[in-house]
C-alpha cells in the first residue's frame with residue numbers, strides 16, 4: 001500500500017529552491033535521505049511535516065492530500081538532531097506531551113510499555129538534563145512514537161551519539177519501528193545508518209532529488225559520478241565464520257576480515273570499510289601487520305585533486321582506497337602493480353543483513 005506520495009514539490013526559501021521533488025513510499029518503507037550539507041534535506045523533511053508552505057506540488061499521505069493541512073493534523077512525527085525535549089518536564093511528561101491531546105485513557109500504561117521497549121522505563125521520573133545523550137535520544141523517539149504517527153521523520157537523530165550508543169540506538173529503533181510497521185524517513189550523514197536501517201535511499205543535491213531507489217541500486221549502480229563519489233564507502237558481502245570475545249571473522253570472496261563488531265556465526269552480513277581507512281603498500285607488509293591484509297592488483301588511479309582514488313581488485317572483490325599524492329609517490333605505484341591493502345579491525349564495520 002502506498003503511504004506517501006510527493007508529487008513535483010517546489011519550495012522557495014530566500015535564495016534556496018527545492019525543485020521538482022517526486023517519490024513515493026510504501027507502508028513500512030525506511031527511506032534514508034543523504035546529500036551534501038545545505039542541499040535541502042531538512043527543508044524537504046520540514047515541508048512534509050508541514051512547517052513550510054509549498055509553491056507547487058502535492059504531499060499525499062494514505063491517499064489524503066495534506067499539502068495545505070496544518071502540521072498538528074498531519075499525524076506525522078519528527079525527531080530532531082538536538083531532540084528538542086522540554087527541559088522542565090519529566091521524561092514521562094515529555095513522552096505524554098503530544099499523546100494527551102489525542103488520547104484520554106490508558107496513557108500511563110502506553111507510555112510505560114513504550115519506555116520499556118526503548119529501555120528507558122527506569123527513567124520516567126527524571127528530567128532531560130540528567131540523562132545521557134543516548135537516553136535523551138530514546139526519549140525523543142518515544143515521544144514521537146507515542147502518538148502512533150503514520151510517518152516518522154528523523155533529522156540526524158544519532159549524530160550526537162558515540163559509536164557504541166549509536167549501535168544500541170539503531171537496534172532499539174529498528175525493533176520499535178518493525179513492531180509498529182512505521183514508515184520512516186531518516187536524514188543521515190552516516191552511510192552505516194542507511195545500511196543498517198533503510199531499504200530505500202534518496203540523494204539530494206542543490207535542491208534536486210538526483211537519485212531515488214533501493215539501497216543496493218544506489219550503492220552498486222549510482223547514476224552519476226557525484227553519487228558514486230558521495231557513497232564511496234566499500235561494501236562487501238560476507239559470512240561470519242567466527243565470533244567470540246568482541247571479535248568476529250568474516251569470509252568475503254575467499255579472504256578473511258577480522259572486525260571488532262560482533263555478529264552471529266553463520267549470518268550473512270555486509271562489511272563496510274571507508275576508502276580513507278585502508279593503508280596500501282606495494283610490497284608485502286612486515287610482521288607488524290598480521291591481520292586483514294588483502295593481496296590485490298591496482299587497476300586504476302583516479303586523480304581527485306588533493307587526493308587519489310585507487311581502484312583495487314582481488315578475484316571478484318573491488319575495493320576503493322583514498323590516498324594522498326605523497327603516499328602514491330612514496331610507493332611508486334602504477335596501474336597493474338600488486339597492492340597490499342591493510343585495514344585495522346576497528347575500521348571493518350559489520351552491518352547485519354536487514
Ligand SMILES: Nc1ncnc2c1ncn2[C@@H]1O[C@H](COP(=O)(O)OP(=O)(O)OP(=O)(O)O)[C@@H](O)[C@H]1O
Nearest residue numbers: 013014015016035036037038039040041042043044
Ligand atoms: N528559513 C530559511 N530561509 C532561507 N533559507 C533557508 C532557510 N532554512 C534553510 N535555508 C537554506 O536552505 C538550504 C538548505 O537547507 P537545509 O537545512 O535543508 O540543508 P540540509 O541538506 O539539511 O543541510 P545539512 O546537511 O547541513 O543539515 C541552505 O542553503 C540553507 O541555508
